[in-house]
Amino acid sequence: MDSFITIRFKRETAKRFQEFSKSHFKTHTQTMEAILDFFLYNEISPKEKLGPTGRTIEAKLLKRINAVIAIIRDVEKTQTKPTVAMIESLFQSEGPVKKPLILEKKFTEGKKKVRFQEKRNPKNEL
Template sequence: MSKNNKTYKFSAISIKDNVAVRFRLFSKKIAKSHTATLSIMMDFFEWHGFTPSDRFTQSLIQELLKNRARTETSIKRTEATIAIIRDIEVNQTKPNNAMLLSLFGEKIKEEKPIRVEKKFADKPVDEKNVVDSIVPKIRYEKLASKMENVSTDFKYVLDKVTTVKNSFGKDYLKLEISKSELENFIRTLKKL
């Protein structure tokens, strides 16, 4: 079909008489020409990924609504996952970082509250009551036990180190543990 010359190239298709009459009636409702009706129908099926032989439970609209419901539930799940990750960041990562910094003697940045209640704004704040960071007791105990395990392992390794005197060069240190013990220590340190 070329629009400039307004000449059309037609092709004939053999269709049963009753189907042709039905299509002509249907075509009058949809578009101006039979060609436009067929192209609209084919675009619809290709766009939505359906085939004309598919049988839907009750109607096409209900299938589309089911797809929309699936999309909405996946969006809700994604939003819930984002909320969980933000909660983990606020409740787990920041206190752990604060505790690790306090273990290594680093100063923790004090975060100023966004809003201050009026009843506390007028009263002077005692320096004794101000705590740099608040860490739940369970997390503190877990970190303390991990630190204790690491320190005992470190003492064990240091006990196995001996100095070897070399007659032609510098003295060096020799670690007298098995390869499996070394790999075990490396694994435990990576877990921390």
């Protein structure tokens, strides 16, 4: 059986350690071994900063993604849509609209005006 040793911690630190230990490991010894192994294996000190956190990296990524979306929308508005419209107009099967000349007179076929009428003689009607 392994022997135990007493280490003195402040009450608040001991409580934090016990809560952490209960949530992740079976015993306090396993917890302390895992913590020490982590620092030794990764060759880092608990006092040094590891760099930006996940939240700050996420915020930076979201800003960059929003900037890329804005660039893509601008390209669509200024380049893609006008180009597509020009290409569609080239491939449309409709012929050009024929505009009438200024000198050309338009005659409506539906309403023909009678130019000449016979004179009625009031004597012949009786």
